[in-house]
Amino acid sequence: MKILVVGAGAVGGYFGGRLLEKGEDITFLVRENRKKQIEEHGLIIESVHGGMKFAPKLVTRLENEEKYDVILLSTKAYHLEAAIEDIRPFVSEETMILPLLNGISHLDLLISEFGDHHILGGLCFIETTLAEHGKIVQTSPIHNLVFGERSGLETERIMRLKESFSNTKASFIYSENILAEMWNKYMFIAVLSGVTTLMRAPIGPIREVEGAYRVVEKVLLEVFTVMEKMGAPVGTELIDEQMSKIKDMKYEMKSSMQRDMEKGLPTEADHFFKYLLENAETHQLSTPYLELIHANIKVYERQLLSQQQRNRKQGC
Known part of the structure; x- marks a missing residue:
């Protein structure tokens, strides 16, 4: 071929x-x-x-x-x-x-x-x-x-x-069953990207703080609830499976979105989170953690754009 x-x-x-x-x-x-x-x-x-x-x-x-x-x-x-x-x-x-x-x-x-x-x-x-x-x-x-x-x-x-x-x-x-596998990965990446960019830390330090680890669970529940309402092929068993994956990840593991932010690069925030938030609004779901995650990344992107504009003006 x-x-x-x-x-x-x-x-x-x-x-x-x-x-x-x-x-x-x-x-x-x-x-x-x-x-x-x-x-x-x-x-x-x-x-x-x-x-x-x-x-x-x-x-x-x-x-x-x-x-x-x-x-x-x-x-x-x-x-x-x-x-x-x-x-x-x-x-x-x-x-x-x-x-x-x-x-x-x-x-x-x-x-x-x-x-x-x-x-x-x-x-x-x-x-x-x-x-x-x-x-x-x-x-x-x-x-x-x-x-x-x-x-x-x-x-x-x-x-x-x-x-x-x-x-x-x-x-x-x-x-x-490729669509189910895509949704499964989407759920995992959304949670990992969300919490690591929000807390500016790899997953290990997040797991060590009880309050931070509870946030991981709450973000996962919000993501799952939105996807379920969208009719995605997800089941409640995924919640425990996803938390188990996060628990077993290497201490220093970062999301690719977090690494992009550390490098001063654009992110896929809208692709991951705005899409979920739009569907949450359609189904009248409360998603305060997803809103906070998206807002945090959008503030970063606005600051990045401002810095790029200043650099262009200065001829950098």
């Missing part, structure tokens, strides 16, 4: 690289700067599962309009609208679009732009960063990509995709 990977960053670059390593027909859709960087240094992956270096096929949005069987989309939520315009020329009537974004609201946008038939369900579990010259560094043993038809059906096309994803050094996992 012809596969287009949007971006060659920490996530797309890693999974696309593993498919390229296997011998799949992979092309990376990149910006000019990233293209020049890869052309000069190669696509480099440093991993506990084995390193590699390639000179992959690269394309920019304006170079051609070749169509692809699969488009792997792993952008941040705040780059999604731009990514949609980038991939539009490469989508045929049969193209499958596999988004790996955290959360759920991106599905609505992708379906509205491309139609229900094109959009698969997907998520991933991986810790990767970009180092010097755009090298992708992956140090955790977990490198899972989960995918499936949102309908849960075992279609001919998903079986062909399963075959293309098989026998790689990364774990490409087919799921017959």
Whole structure:
């Protein structure tokens, strides 16, 4: 299958690289700067599962309009609208679009732009960063990509995709219940991102303070209640499961949103929390902790924007 990977960053670059390593027909859709960087240094992956270096096929949005069987989309939520315009020329009537974004609201946008038939369900579990010259560094043993038809059906096309994803050094996992898995991860990420950004601390110190740990439970209950009212495939057993995961996490574990804030980067606050708050309002639910979490991040984003504007005025 012809596969287009949007971006060659920490996530797309890693999974696309593993498919390229296997011998799949992979092309990376990149910006000019990233293209020049890869052309000069190669696509480099440093991993506990084995390193590699390639000179992959690269394309920019304006170079051609070749169509692809699969488009792997792993952008941040705040780059999604731009990514949609980038991939539009490469989508045929049969193209499958596999988004790996955290959360759920991106599905609505992708379906509205491309139609229900094109959009698969997907998520991933991986810790990767970009180092010097755009090298992708992956140090955790977990490198899972989960995918499936949102309908849960075992279609001919998903079986062909399963075959293309098989026998790689990364774990490409087919799921017959991908939407439930996406909602499950959304719940977990929303709670972890919420409490770590609110308290500016890894999960370990939060667990050590009784009052702070109670906040984790209250945030989880609010998230669960909203999702349940939305008709999400979540059950009450998830509450204990999620708290157990949080209890067992490494002491120093931070959410990616917290790390973004520490680096002075934009966040996916609206994608995670505004979406839940809008649905809470629709169902007339009280969600004071989610409101506080969202407000805290929006204050940060406003301060970040003000600082960026001052820097531009000063010529920094």
